[in-house]
Amino acid sequence: MTATIESMQPTFAIMCPAIVSILILLFGKWPNIRESWTLIAAIAQFLIVISMAPVILAGNIIECTFFTMLPGVDFGFSVDAFGLIFAITSSFLWILVSLYSIGYMRSLNEHAQTRFYFFFALAIFGAVGIAMSGNLFTMFIFYEILTVSTYPLVAHEQTPVALAAGRKYLAYLLTSGTFFLAAIVLTYYFSGTTDFVNGGIPNLASEASRAALMVLFVIFLLGFMKAAWMPFHSWLPTAMAAPTPVSALLHAVAVVKAGVFGIIRVVCYIYGVDLMSALGLGLALVCLATFTLIVANLFALAQDNLKRRLAYSTINQLSLIIFGVALLSYEGIEGAMMHIPFHGFMKITLFMCAGAIMVASGKKNISEMAGIGKKMPVTMIAFTIGALGMCALPPTAGYITHHLFVHGCEEAGGSMTIFPYILLIVAILDVMYFFPIIYTAFFKKSKDGGDRRIQEAPIFMLIPIAITATVSIIFYFYPDLFYISDLVHTAISGLMGGHP
Amino acid sequence: MMIDEILMYAFVVFWVAWVAVSKKEPGRWLIRFCEGPLTTFATFIDWNVGRMAGFFVWFSRNPAAALSIKGEEMKLRVEIPGVTPEKAAEYERELEELRKRQPVGEPMVRLNIGTAMLLVLLFIALYLITILIRGWLAP
Amino acid sequence: MLCAVEHFPVLIIVISLLSAFTIFIAGWLNKKSCCFISFATILVQLVMSIFILHHVLTAGTINYWLGGWSPPWGIEYVVDALNAYVLVILLFLALVCVMYSKRNIEHELPHKIVSFYVLYQLLVTGLCGVTVTGDIFNMYVFVEIFSLSAYALIASRGKIALKASYTYLILGSIGACFFLLGIGFLYSVTGTLNMHDLSLLLPPLYGNRMVQAAFGFFIIGLGIKMALFPLHTWLPDAHSFAPAEISAMLSGIIIEVSTYAFIRVCFSVYTVNFLKLLPIFDILCWVAASGIIIGSVLAIAQDNLKRMLAYSSVSQMGYIMLAVGLSVSSHNELWGGLTPALMHILNHALMKGCLFLVAGAFIYKADLWNISDFRGLGRKMPYTCAAFSLAAISMIGVPPSVGFVSKLYIILASLDSGKFVFVAIMLISTLLNLVYFWRVIETMYMKQEEGAHDHSSSRRDEVPASMLIPILILASLCIIVGIIWLAEIPMPIMDSVNSLFGLSGGMT
Structure with a gap:
């Protein structure tokens, strides 16, 4: 069965971005050296993280503990299969986004690039820390680091709009941080531990009353406003004022995924599936997620700004993950866990394409993009792949998870069997706002005959786009790339035993 | 293959065919609904949340003064404005002026x-x- | 036979007092020597205090009989874990401030260098005296010594500072009077002034009206000195107009030492049994909680940075008093008793010390007082602003900073006492802290200077190293000490204090 292995590997993986952030500050005057540090650290981190996968797949947990914070609460890292999925996703995408941001920041000649890279590395530090923390307290520490370190990135432009966006961002996320802290302390107060345990903390149900557990779960949800569930979503579209690499990595992968990651952690590893269904919280969470799924898509339909439309699509997809885990069934949770990396790859493709269009043509609105597909074929083909993934159409990764969610609904049975139809409506709405973009880009003729100077974005930006788009397709044929599907199965068999 | 998947492909085919024939995206009414009432409603909520936060900061500048200003505003609202249009206009103007007043910072x-x-x-x-x-x- | 360390309590005071006179004489000959003499003295004191702390933890309480007269006839100095801990904090901050003061005082008060250092040394003497003494009247004398030097130091800038100092003088004297009245009441009932003696003689008299009234006088008297919420009115003016290092000392140490005196009176003169007799500490919790909220709300309103920090101090004193109020009812081994309160005394000294020194640096360099003038400072003074951000983030309570640890422990303590309201209060206060500190950070880093569109135009213009190093030391300690607290390294001190006062989990 599961063995615990003491190893410093998680620490090394987490320290990579922390150390490189200092190097970035030191080498701020020499852009080439500064950027190469980022790349080296990103690659090193990815290699360390991926090297843990075989050990984890053998059914082990890698742990390293530093000191005891409170009785029963250690500060330390503990890597299990689920945490590793998130860590692999964010560390691999960090490599690509570093490449991409070199191209993006240099071609736009952005100011304060050292600050940008510094806080970017810190944000990754927070994200990987969240992935690898073994209990809620450790997770909270990194959760707050992630929040604070992304503020300078959101407000990067320093225009009044960006400042307002930053303020809103911080107001929402730090408020949710205090709720998170309250929830953690209450959990600790009830059960004396906050460790993530397969199947939930055993004595939580016996120590706290039913009502207290329900209230606690609501506080937890409020603590995860990073997951942008409605009606606490409005920070995310506003945060699109940030430069595109930030929107790409942080608001498609690191920050928002930290939110859903936390929700899955709480549902599966703090409450446990049995307690959740006994309390009837699964259905409540499904309803909340469904509401967000539909409303977010309706909002997305109304947006003309490409990045904002993508932001609402992100809100929708995050709720899809919450939806999956709330089904409390084997395939639902499988889909939820798998959708974290899958959606990460697809959404980052879309965001990077939006950024490439902006760099190459300066266009931000969809209505201005007529005919751009012919000028920037590589970008727009990648965009199409990402869009197909969002609409859950083959041959993309999105199809697989959508399939799992539908099966998950049926497996859950009861009232859940109507939800596949809601998923269908959601997918139809997805088509309704993604297909017009493709149609506009490829088939519409621009009124002024098109600007002849528009051409493909710099090669630094194209390579990451091509890679993520390809990976999104590879996942369809071979979901075990980067051990993803094996890791998911390991995680779930730990949670619920074998496949029913 | 499940029924919802078939429906999905059917919709995609329908969408593409519709665009190919009419050169327009289907479901304009839905998009209009989203762009119109829905967005207005969302902005309204957002604006109000922002206003609440703003009010809090305004209030904390000098709670006593802010309270008295709010009190006066309430008093004016309770008073029924006169029947003549001049009086009503004056009433409106006073209300407006009161709204503009800021509580002075503490000495x-x-x-x-x-x-x-x-x-x-x-x-x-x-x-x-x-x-x-x-x-x-x-x- | 006393070992050398057991003489240190009195030596700390004697060398400090002697040094004050030495500075006065040496200052006539050479003005520059003042700072160095003061620095050297405080350094020696700090080293001694660390030895004392070590000795107290390993060998137990030090009792020093002044002049060999045994108590209750003579004055006794008693150093247990609580005083030793406060002593180390106070001398450390004093050392950092004196290091900072060299350039700042040359700049701000060029004609008053000698008197500044003499008064500063007297201030330190008074503070150390309050901390080490085991005699309640002696404590009053030292309270007066440090208060008088503080009045003079606050007034040293002249003009408007005189008014601020006058307010403080009047209110501080009222406070001292109450304190003295309380002592008088106790003396009239028991006939002794030694704290240990009092604690032995008082228990049968707890029902006595006189003894209860004396406690009320102690609360109000020390409440004024430590700026407990409705009695805080002297504090904002005094903090805003004093020189930077004195603001830092005022906020970081002087009100904390008064808190120490309060804790001492509550737990050493009176005992836990008396506090359980009357619901005083429950009321204290509520007073502190309202102080937390109102202090923060008023801080939001301020545009003057030092004034904002002053109101923030009111709110932070609320944290400490809330923790003191909860100490009787929470019994956990780790976060029960006085642990959160003592923890926040250190944490607040570090954070507020750093913030006030940074505020002083802005005034030193560019005469900037108001937050709205801080545009573009993040580029001009990168290190100072980074230090400010670290300290501000830790005030907000982002982990793993010291502010987070205090917040966590106070929340745990209030859960432990079953007072859930205070959990909410602490969380709301976090958000309020966020509002007023983030405004400063945003202005410093994110808002551009008017007229300056080119970012490279503003050149770096840092404060001198002798001012920068103290700031950076305090800022980095905000994080390092936070981790040390999380790792529970200093807990033996806390356990020893709690078991001394019968507060720890093991005792119940």
Whole structure:
């Protein structure tokens, strides 16, 4: 069965971005050296993280503990299969986004690039820390680091709009941080531990009353406003004022995924599936997620700004993950866990394409993009792949998870069997706002005959786009790339035993 | 292959065919609904949340002054404006002016020794009263 | 036979007092020597205090009889874990401030260098005296010594500072009077002034009206000194107009030492049994909680940075008093008793010390007082602003900073006492802290200077190293000490204090 292995590997993986952030500050005057540090650290981190996968797949947990914070609460890292999925996703995408941001920041000649890279590395530090923390307290520490370190990135432009966006961002996320802290302390107060345990903390149900557990779960949800569930979503579209690499990595992968990651952690590893269904919280969470799924898509339909439309699509997809885990069934949770990396790859493709269009043509609105597909074929083909993934159409990764969610609904049975139809409506709405973009880009003729100077974005930006788009397709044929599907199965068999 | 998947492909085919024939995206009414009422509603909520936050900061600048301004505004609202249009206009103008008024920030230096001493004396008085009452009530 | 360390309590005071006179004489000959003499003295004191702390933890309480007269006839100095801990904090901050003061005082008060250092040394003497003494009247004397030097130091800038100092003088004297009245009451009932003696003689008299009234006088008297919420009115003016290092000392140490005196009176003169007799500490919790909220709300309103920090101090004192109020009812081994309160005394000293020194640096360099003038400072003074951000983030309570640890422990303590309201209060206060500190950070880093569109135009213009190093030391300690607290390294001190006062989990 599961063995615990003491190893410093998680620490090394987490320290990579922390150390490189200092190097970035030191080498701020020499852009080439500064950027190469980022790349080296990103690659090193990815290699360390991926090297843990075989050990984890053998059914082990890698742990390293530093000191005891409170009785029963250690500060330390503990890597299990689920945490590793998130860590692999964010560390691999960090490599690509570093490449991409070199191209993006240099071609736009952005100011304060050292600050940008510094806080970017810190944000990754927070994200990987969240992935690898073994209990809620450790997770909270990194959760707050992630929040604070992304503020300078959101407000990067320093225009009044960006400042307002930053303020809103911080107001929402730090408020949710205090709720998170309250929830953690209450959990600790009830059960004396906050460790993530397969199947939930055993004595939580016996120590706290039913009502207290329900209230606690609501506080937890409020603590995860990073997951942008409605009606606490409005920070995310506003945060699109940030430069595109930030929107790409942080608001498609690191920050928002930290939110859903936390929700899955709480549902599966703090409450446990049995307690959740006994309390009837699964259905409540499904309803909340469904509401967000539909409303977010309706909002997305109304947006003309490409990045904002993508932001609402992100809100929708995050709720899809919450939806999956709330089904409390084997395939639902499988889909939820798998959708974290899958959606990460697809959404980052879309965001990077939006950024490439902006760099190459300066266009931000969809209505201005007529005919751009012919000028920037590589970008727009990648965009199409990402869009197909969002609409859950083959041959993309999105199809697989959508399939799992539908099966998950049926497996859950009861009232859940109507939800596949809601998923269908959601997918139809997805088509309704993604297909017009493709149609506009490829088939519409621009009124002024098109600007002849528009051409493909710099090669630094194209390579990451091509890679993520390809990976999104590879996942369809071979979901075990980067051990993803094996890791998911390991995680779930730990949670619920074998496949029913 | 499940039924919802078939429906999905059917919709995609329908969408593409519709666009190919009419050169327009299907479901304009839905998009209009989203762009119109839905967005308006969302902005309204957002604006109100922002206003609440703004009010809080405004209020905390000088709570006493802010309270009195709000009080005056309430009083004006309760008073029924006269029947003549001039009076109504004047009433509107007064309300508007009141809204513009900002509570002044606290003065930089305040010699509020008096207040503090009063507070101290009040404390002692309260304290002695409680002690005395305890003495009377105790058997 | 006393070992050398057991003489240190009195030596700390004697060398400090002697040094004050030495500075006065040496200052006539050479003005520059003042700072160095003061620095050297405080350094020696700090080293001694660390030895004392070590000795107290390993060998137990130090009792030093002044002049060999045994108590209750003579004055006794008693150093247990609580005083030793406060002593180390106070001398450390004093050392950092004196290091900072060299350039700042040359700049701000060029004609008053000698008197500044003499008064500063007297201030330190008074503070150390309050901390080490085991005699309640002696404590009053030292309270007066440090208060008088503080009045003079606050007034040293002249003009408007005189008014601020006057307010403080009046209110501080009222406070001292109450304190003295309380002592008088106790003396008239028991006939002794030694704290240990009092604690032995008082328990049968707890029902006595006189003894209860004395406690009320202690609360109000020390409440004024430590700026407990409704009695805080002297504090904002005094903090805003004092020189930077004195603001830092005022906020970081002087009100904390008064808190120490309060804790001492509550737990060493009176005992836990008396506090359980009357619901005083429950009321204290509520007073502190309202102080937390109102202090923060008023801080939001300020545009003057030092004034904002002053109101923030009111709110932070609320944290400490809330923790003191909860100490009787929470019994956990780790976060029960006085642990959160003592923890926040250190944490607040570090954070507020750093913030006030940074505020002083802005005034030193560019005469900037108001937050709205801080545009573009993040580029001009990168290190100072980074230090400010670290300290501000830790005030907000982002982990793993010291502010987070205090917040966590106070929340745990209030859960432990079953007072859930205070959990909410602490969380709301976090958000309020966020509002007023983030405004400053945003202005410093994110808002551009008017007229300056080119970012490279503003050149770096840092404060001198002798001012920068203290700031950076305090800022980095905000994080390092936070981790040390999380790792529970200093807990033996806390356990020893709690078991001394019968507060720890093991005792119940």
